[in-house]
Amino acid sequence: MDDRYSLEYRPATIRHGSGVVAALEDELDRRGRSRALVVTGSTVGSTPAVVDPVTAGIGGHLTGVFDEVGAGKRLGTACVAAEQVQAWNVDALVSLGGGSSLDAAKIVSVLAAHDDARAAAERMAEQKRITVPNGPLTDIFAVPTTLPGADLSQGAGVTLSMDTGDVPASERPSGGVSDPRLMPEAVFHDPALLAETPTDVLSRSAMNGFDKGVEMLYAREHTPITDGTAIRGLRLLQGSLPELPDAPSESALSAALRGIAATQYGVSTPRTYRASIIHSFGHALSQNYPIQQGVAHAIAAPHVLTYLFERVDGRRDLLAEAFDVDAEGPEAAAEAVVDAVADVRDGLELPAQLRTVEDAEKTDFPQLAQAVIDDSFMAAAPAGLDADQAGIESVFAAMW
Known part of the structure; x- marks a missing residue:
């Protein structure tokens, strides 16, 4: 080891x-x-x-x-x-x-x-x-x-x-x-x-910050220190983010800020950025359509994680620990993690389908897939993940 x-x-x-x-x-x-x-x-x-x-x-x-x-x-x-x-x-x-x-x-x-x-x-x-x-x-x-x-x-x-x-x-x-x-x-x-920020703006931005914590755990340059802060941050965010759309309390906003601080702790260091494939999908979508990065993450994240877990372990045990899900076996853990991420997305009342995005067309999938493969954040993807054109296109089809 x-x-x-x-x-x-x-x-x-x-x-x-x-x-x-x-x-x-x-x-x-x-x-x-x-x-x-x-x-x-x-x-x-x-x-x-x-x-x-x-x-x-x-x-x-x-x-x-x-x-x-x-x-x-x-x-x-x-x-x-x-x-x-x-x-x-x-x-x-x-x-x-x-x-x-x-x-x-x-x-x-x-x-x-x-x-x-x-x-x-x-x-x-x-x-x-x-x-x-x-x-x-x-x-x-x-x-x-x-x-x-x-x-x-x-x-x-x-x-x-x-x-x-x-x-x-x-x-x-x-x-x-x-x-x-x-x-x-x-x-x-x-x-x-x-508390002065419109709740829809908070929700969109929170999805982006939340996904940094998810990716910190399986990014290639993970460390025991960033594992610990990411797990703690995800727990805080899982509990506080669903309150954001409905006049959140100061305690919920405080928990969200503490969670974001923990999930981003160590994400950006010299020569290393610990965000990965979800962010690459987010870049491909936000650079080609008139949507904010957090909306792109909301649509993409559950499907990207499904794709990831079908190909590599993705440290699903630590993600399951972060979301406090009780699952027996690796397949059940992967499914529970995807469901937990989707639940946070839904709690934030964010879009779940690519077809709802202005100007999006199925014919864009090859171009979008190439943008994901070429994105610099793919360098932080878990070892063993071979991101091929057909596989990436299938993720866009799933999120359609």
Whole structure:
């Protein structure tokens, strides 16, 4: 038995609790930062119940609020913010909102580290590649208002276009970046802010974060440490996520945030990202249809797990332990895990069939299957899984 493993991980400081954003100024002071720019989207930026506690928490260290981030995470938009960082001598970025705001803040940090942010952005757009310069980057402090589990990550994605407008998802040239310096310095998990997020938005994002915990257990670079946090996180999420669609209590929101923190702990480390085949299917769907990543996961996850368990063990015993299902034998365990994931999906009131997605056609299956096979996250798939075109197409047929 080969029990060797490696885990190099320096996560953000996590502050959890209702009203915890009031400690933003203290955290900035502790790290010697005094000029903070809030990076967020227009919806959050125009919602006083969300943005006001954050700006108040930053206090006299606030230099401004940049509220132009869109779902497309355009490179051109990040460039505008980076120019503000340079002009105002900003030394801290406070991302406020969902995964798009956090990704945008990371790209802003990268661009602002170049002598000429606009020239750097234009070069990256032309080369279709994000380049991170040597030296320090602007520190990031994350205040998530959704649950995709992106805030303990050193990676980010962006649409590689200088245009600040929007185009269909299938036409967006996208790029990613990963660097330990992009791990947030601190994360503020505040249930009071989460309570202001529309429940449908919470549900969609939660499915994405939930699936990170599922995949942490069978991803190729699993470790005993990430096994433990993922199991604990999945138990918290299994109990709390079904409450999200119906005016969730603060205790449910707190449990969901604690579960997301546990399931994403260690997912993003140097040279390794512990998300796998479900995320590859999610990318294929969200990059070809006008759907959010969490919706793509909701449709795909149970069928992807069925496919996985038909071909490899997939550490189904640990997944069964996480979902506290009593099943005798490997086949029963696999079936119980798939049912548990589907139950969470249904509890979140998310779509279950691909046919409900706008523009989806059965004739797309070959193209979608190739996108899954080519996706970089497939490198983390369990050992022994041979993802062939016909097999992947059969998964899309099952989810139709």
